[in-house]
Amino acid sequence: MIVFPWAFHALEDEGPGRGILEDAMKKALIVEDESIIAMELKFRLKNMGFNVMHFARNAEEAVAYALEGLPDMIFMDILLEGSVDGIDAAREIMKTMEVPIIFITAFSDEMTMNRLKKINPHGYLIKPYTEKMLKATIELAQGRYENSLLEKRTRIEETCKPLIQALYEKNVETVDHTKRVIRHCQRFAEVVGMNAMEALNLEYAAVLHDLGKIIIPFEILSASRPLSPDQWKIVKRHSDVGARIVDQGKDLEGIAELIRHHHEHFDGNGYPSGLRGSEIPLGARIIAIVDAYDVMLNGRPYQQAFRREEAIQVLKECAGSQFDPELVTLYLHEVLSQED
Structure with a gap:
């Protein structure tokens, strides 16, 4: 394996x-x-x-x-x-x-x-x-506290190994995409001042945020044309399905919640629960921004890659509707600026 x-x-x-x-x-x-x-x-x-x-x-x-x-x-x-x-x-x-x-x-x-x-x-x-x-x-x-954190990290790592295996065997995500999302989420955790346990949950949620896509047929994941309404219904199930899978493991409840809600929109028009504003867990709001930016920058079968300036402009335009506006500002000035 x-x-x-x-x-x-x-x-x-x-x-x-x-x-x-x-x-x-x-x-x-x-x-x-x-x-x-x-x-x-x-x-x-x-x-x-x-x-x-x-x-x-x-x-x-x-x-x-x-x-x-x-x-x-x-x-x-x-x-x-x-x-x-x-x-x-x-x-x-x-x-x-x-x-x-x-x-x-x-x-x-x-x-x-x-x-x-x-x-x-x-x-x-x-x-x-x-x-x-x-x-x-x-x-x-x-x-x-540090001993309990180390013990929890070890338990989470052992539980998550087979989940990560399933994720990549299905070719749901690329290794490079996940590495970039992890790196930006780690930096984001520092910027917003998360404590060690909250940062740990965010990091593992960053790895597994698209786990639920293992239920999506390959022809949908690899589609090079816009999806039909019925296909979108299938795709929109993935965040809740991924959270349910992760929630079966010991100590993974906090991770599961971030996975479940990382497609919620700041204005309440996201899925699966229609949460808005601060109702959406902080870590989920962070993953939403980081994941969207990386997808725009690197493309998908159904979407051409954006130039960096175009991706940044989309984040700005969607701040307040899709994304938390304060977090977008922090991302642009405190996370992305470190890579310039």
Whole structure:
């Protein structure tokens, strides 16, 4: 069996990263309803190389800021404003993203500890604490997170090998196309500030985004003339089919969602779900831009290749309708400009 080791070598160019305390200005989210305590923590974290992106005073703000800002670490109090506490806020965040969470609280009773054990946080600090204790907790939490990331990467690689084999045996994509999409997605992940786990999901989704095309008859994939309406119906199934295949594997849920929605349009006129704007996962919006640009630049059996200036012009014209306009701007100025 052919394994296509290049796919995994491309993904290993950037590992899970150096420790947080070794890499300046990592993003932190503080969830704390007492301003003085929050400001003191911000000062300490700044001295350790963190950029505190937001303060959240309640669970609703915590979830919103986490999903918007993609922090590298979250520092969570348990008792917050409102009826939802920090443990439930963390549980909600963990449904949609993987990020190390450290609880900093005055509570250490048995009921609280039992609730914490169920969500398995990366760290726990009892107030009051020293800066030395905070630093040690961060280092331990980061170590746990990096170990879990390496374990997940290994599991994903083993699961994805036969899927990549099936993809290329069907001649759905070229090796060069996938390499280019991976490279641009890796750069995009850096530009938008994705944490390591989100970037990992994006990279593997970039490899497998067209997996569902294995169900499409070869005569449709290789057609040199415009497809009929019935043929387009078959083609439009591929993103959902690919996501369902990938979703069968352990730890691939986040990857599957990016595959499922990479043909959604920013204005809601895409497929398969008709999502619009921020309803579309960030990684899917990124793949949509990168994949479309590479297809335009290199052509398809049914489409002649565009000149670079023409492909860029199409991205600009479709910003706000097909593509996320902010991401198009970032792609042109922060990703493509690196290749000039």
